[in-house]
Amino acid sequence: MNSFLTFFYDRFALRIKNKILFSVLAIFIVIYGATLSYIYNRLEEDLLQSARQEALSTTQILAVTLYRNYEIENDSREIQSYILGARKYKSNLLEINVLDRNLEIISSTDEDNLFATVVGRKYASALENTSAIQLHTEEPEPYLNIVYPISAGPAESNYATGVVEIKSSLKAQFAYLTRIRTNTLIAGLAILLGIAAVVILISHSITRPIHNLYAGMGKVNEGDLNIQVPVVSKDEIGYLTTTFNGMIDSVRISNERIVAMMESSRRFVPDQFLN
Template sequence: MKYLNHISFKIGLIFFVIMIDLEGFIIYFLHQNIVKERVKDEFNSLLLRGNSHRDVLEQYNDAKTIHHVAVMESKSDLIVIVLTKSKKNIISSSPLDQEMRKIVAKPIGKVTHKGKIIESDWEDKKYIASVSPFKDGYVYMFKNTSQVQQLISQMNHHFWIAGLLAFGITLVMIILLSHILTRPLINMKEATKKITKGDLSVEIPVNSKDELGQLADSIRTLAREWNHLRRERSEFLASISHELRTPLTYIKGYADIARKNSHADNGTYLNIIYEEANKLSDMIKNLFDLAKMDRNSFQIQKQNFPLLPMLEQIEHKLSPAFQNKNVTLTVRCKKNILLLADPIRFEQVIINLLDNAYKYSEPHSHIHLNVKKEEGIWKLIIKDNGKGIPKEDLPYIFERFYRVDKSRTRSLGGTGLGLAIVKEIIEAHGWEIHAYSQEGVGTTMEIWLQGGDIIEETAARR
């Protein structure tokens, strides 16, 4: 009974019923038409035989010819009777029995020179019969229906064999077809069952590009993405616990030192505590922003503003830190450019990218910020000649808590959330960000702006 719930059985049963009904109808239709045609051929053959004798008797109506006709049919499976107009027997190829006499006694009605079939009930009567008139009488032809019935019986026997063969072939084909169709579905069911139990290492073979193949590929992709998300969640929890634990350890440790050494100069300790508290505050703010982005409640308030003054304002904010490290920041941007963007979020993006470039640049190095149009695309490019990013790390730098510096030193700081937030903000604007880097040479960050979000005022006036 359990097997009745299998989808392969259900699909196979449906296909089987449909195919058997279709084959049954086709075989029945063919049988009926072939039987009708075969019986019709028997009637036509009988009538043509009678008309042939009639034609001979019309030309040579003598006793010798009549006798020759009777002798000729006595050697066949047909019976011929020649009667006068008053239906008196002239000659017959076989003695008349009661059934023949009944047929001959029936009124034939109006009959043309072509003759006609006067008894056609081959299923219930003993004979089928035809009559062909000539000028001096009638030629009756008889054929025993047992011969016709035997012919039809043989035909029915062949149809039964064909039907059984069709039944068997259909059954085998349906079993194979249902297996072929349902095997991928069963594989997908087993795969989803494993996924629900937490086993995400599922592989479903995709052997076709139809809907079943696309569904299998979707399930496989879902398992991979889910597995990736689960790993990301584990890494996220591990990272956030580490990132929160480190500043808390500093705060607790230096607060304890300051508490125990009440007569010492605690300015240094308080500065460290203040610095680590700021890091915690920044981290919580970043986590809050990412949470809002994940809930799609992160609002972008776009407005037009001159781009160069914004960049100069950012440069002025960062100049003390850059000067302290002897790092030169160069900004190149046309004066007549208006940008459609959220100014607060745009400033956050640029400061974050410049801060990263600053941290990983050596003293007396250069950082360039350039806004220009290349191949029809407006690009904001930030380029440094710092230590660069290893090739194996480059694809992952925009992931949350991913850090190229695995040592997490306090000198470089950071939480691994900055670039993730940058990417989210840029994508929320409909822009793109691309990173290019080479170790020992430097890193280039390119923001590809939408064409409609940047306007050259002089071009617009024209």
């Protein structure tokens, strides 16, 4: 009987602990995961937006400078020197290309691109004084590709004398996002372990009174009616423990009375019947 009670308690207590632990951890993971995802996405959007604005501003400065100071068709060497210097000044610029009206690359920071003719809607749109910006996340590193008209301004009536194209690296931004994500996951894991430890302690404090009660039942099952289970709380389990102690006291008192009655009755029974 005692082994059955022990087995039943172990199963019952284990289920309580597991349910409490699983429920708390599951709620934390859901809330923390959703919060982390939201913050990470917002941070990514903000960083990319900031990078777009910076890259677009750099491209606009290049375009205005080229329009005001150079003739696209005739000053390819001077333009080459200018864009090489600009790239040294802006370390995040992977590549700068300057195209004429025929979409031929007349100057480039990558000499392999020189005199190549490009095709694509974004280049044709740039000749119509419309800029284009694209995000590329493929290897070897993420970058922004901006195609911008070389003209007097953004108005559609302005004539584009050429096109400037830049590729601006996003390696630093994505590395920062990776560090943020890694640090946040590590912090989340640490918090998760801390919560698990606290939940285990709390669940132990909940199941300990039950264990004491089952241990008391085992003692009673062995015939020990002098057992008193300690009352460690004032909740339902505490009330149940107090009731159990009172019940055992009543049984013990009744048993003592029965024994006393039997002892007092022995004098009316001849000894030969007792032996």
